[in-house]
Amino acid sequence: MIGLLRAEMLKLRTVKAGWVLVAVAAVIAALVTVLFVVRTADLGASSAIPPLGTRSWARLMLGFSDIGEDFALVLGILCVTGEYRHGTITSTFLAVPKRGKVIGAKLLTSLGAGLVIGAVLAVVVMGAGIPLAVARQVPASSVLRQVPAVVPGAVVATGLYGLYGAGVGALVRNQVLAIASALAFSLVGEGIVSLLAPQVGRWLPDNAAAALTGSTPGASLGRLHLLVWWEGGLVMLAYGVLSAAVGVATTLRADVT
């Protein structure tokens, strides 16, 4: 299994799209953070955003660390479906004929990749946001005090999104279909469900992940009560593992011809 994990990491490192995804996520996180700090300073107390330097302001800013979630999702999907798309699945299954083992390694690798994306974005957000805030007379300590409440959760949530992506990829072998449906659900579908049926919505991936970060993406729409953070983590984990298990039992059992 160790060798298999090493192989999966080597594969991921040599996939160009992976690096592009991380870079794009980092750039977006940096831009959003800079805009956020600069705009709240400009707008002053008149805006809906909490005043600069407050506890909830710091938490909102640090919460941008979870911007990489959907990127981790896509990376997880690529990790599985890329092998089918490029035909390397044949040599993979020849080397490791136990298909569940292959997917197990991909789940763990995608989890790891997601954690890396989450960590990179946390560093980017803090690196861009804190100096700008300090330049606007916000003491660094008041922001740093909120880090433990937000950042670890955001990193873990991003990691779990990676794992969830691998699960989706195991279920839907077609790369384009898997990415399109997962993103559409994450970006649009979940919001609609949360709005119409908040009791169901809180169990959906985005809101489960929000429980981990303490931020409220879809929640602000429907005023729904998020799960407790550890519940959210377990629900995310369950999405990844269950969809992978179903994938192994169905799509991945199919003949490779």
Add this chain to the structure above:
Amino acid sequence: MATIEVRGLTKRFGRVVAVEGLSFAVAPGRVTGFLGPNGAGKTTTLRIILGLVKPTAGTALVDGVPYRELPFPKRSVGAVLEATSFYPSRSARDHLRVLCAMAGLASGRADEVLAMVGLTDVARRRAGGFSLGMRQRLELAGALLGDPGVLVLDEPANGLDPQGIAWLRSFLRWYAGLGRAVLISSHLLSEAAQTVDDVVIVAGGRLVASAPVSELTGRFPVSVRIRSPEAQRLVGVLSAAGLRGHYESNDVVVAEGTTTEAVGPLLAANSVVVQEMAAVGGTLEDAFLALTGQYYQLANQPSGQYQPPGQYQPPGQYQPPGQYQPPGQYQPPGQYQPPGQLGSQPGRDGSVPPSGSGTGSVGGMP
């Protein structure tokens, strides 16, 4: 002591029966040709052997167990399949290193096999830019990583230039010479005939024959050349027996699609004087065509100078030789000795495959 054993294999894709009741075995130390026309079920069978496709019925064992239960599959079997590919932006070397990691092999093995197939110079180039021939070599390198006791290749000659084919042929003979089992599929019989020791012939998903090449070709001399001072009477006797043929010269007649065993008694019974009689032809292709019933139209290709005394009229339809019995079970050739050190660490002693003009003997063909 077979290394691959296929028993009662059947595979249906919906309504299509790709393989039906197929049984054969592959012996170590020999190159076995898995032959048959396109659509015969070769690729399907190989993929079942390799655990990629699930059979509808029957079993395929490698070293006595199903592929999926091999503890170290890459060390038992190396495979070069059609339609596999590489991640385009990954270098040849990285591709192999990934395989090493998955198979639990030291990554240094990647450079060793690259050298074996002559790809060292392009090891760091992206595999996506490789020519078909280079891809085939990279595939072969991947198959050789685990120094496997069994090598399986699906239509390996496809896309190779003549030098590439010659190189591959000598490579495979060398590899079998190490005591390994080599199984190659091909729809090109004349091509395979020069490489293989044993053949397994399939058509329409069913086994047609399974035997050493020499035995098979000996069983099907397609024509018998007879020299006789009474050639005209000879032709009359042959025609009456339903045999067709042609004159090679005034006193030499070639009876087609028959054997000396059939013609000898016939001529004796009719007291035809025979000065010389010999079986001609008997190539693997002839045997294959006879076995699969796809016999060529002799009428279209008269050979030699057909002489006027033309009362030897070809009968209408070719009758396949009646005495052929479909072989039940493949019997491994008796003289086979199990290779002693197979599986320990063969091939790591710096031995290098033969290059270019093969030193390896070309198997079995007259």
